[in-house]
Amino acid sequence: MANTTIITGQYVRINQTPASVGERILARLIDMVIIILYVLATIAFFDKTPLLRIMHGSFQVCFLLFVYLPAFCYSLLFEVFNHGQSIGKHIMNIRVVMADGSNPTFGAYLLRWLLYLIDFTITGGLGVIFILLTKNNQRIGDLAAGTMVIKQNDYRKIQVSLDEYAHLEANYHPVFPQAGDLSLEQINVIEKALSVNGIERDNYISQLSEKIKGLLTINPQMNDEKFLETLIKDYQYYAYVDI
Structure with missing residues (x-):
């Protein structure tokens, strides 16, 4: 299907x-x-x-x-x-x-x-x-x-996609437990947003960040770019832990 x-x-x-x-x-x-x-x-x-x-x-x-x-x-x-x-x-x-x-x-x-x-x-x-x-x-x-x-997404698909991300630092401690509720596709969108260049980059990241804050009910004490980068790392952490 x-x-x-x-x-x-x-x-x-x-x-x-x-x-x-x-x-x-x-x-x-x-x-x-x-x-x-x-x-x-x-x-x-x-x-x-x-x-x-x-x-x-x-x-x-x-x-x-x-x-x-x-x-x-x-x-x-x-x-x-x-x-x-x-x-x-x-x-x-x-x-x-x-x-x-x-x-x-x-x-x-x-x-x-x-x-x-x-x-x-x-x-x-x-x-x-x-x-x-x-x-x-x-x-x-x-x-x-x-x-x-x-x-349900299977293990192989998750592992292959995670290989595209940078490896987590040793002894990494997640900041946002809600990151585990995000889908792999949502994480891909976040990663693409962070790779955008040009004058609209800051506005794009800001709007996406606000959308995710509302979705996950988070009020982070950090700037939008750092927030999105942290979500990616936290998602990786929880994905590996579940595996």
Whole structure:
């Protein structure tokens, strides 16, 4: 499948490959198997213990809600706390991101999870039709939340691209943890901005710097050029650490 080009602002261009409908269905099937196994395991446990029998009324109901809430909210919990990936998505090497390439907010995760009922349950699979017909393979929940499911960048692509950068100094300590949330394409844009020559260079760097400060919610105590150079080094650091 061809990459999808997304413009996040005046300067940031991201190329992302949407996950195919087959990959998304397989990821969901894996998740469903995990949920079913969890439910069967709890049923078997309660069948062999007197725990439920000694509970009565509303206390028993509250206890069961507590036990099965993780299964009911499985996708939401994993995507929120595991960077847009359920176990199935992790196995299929896909993840949820905002359409502009940034990390989704809790509200975006919640909205796409709530609309899953409409996408697949009530409508009998309308979400699959939307995935097939929309440019970025988005179901109704994705369209409403402004998200998309993409193929995760693999290690080889990251390593080859990092070889183009200068090596980090020994014992380098990153300054901005938020740099780890940037995409490789965004880092490439920053590097190109720093290599620009001419009278517009300072204005170009200033505007790009302000864009990134707003995106990452950073207020650095350094000039714009130094800020962008530091972001590149920090990104390299976190990429190598993850590897």
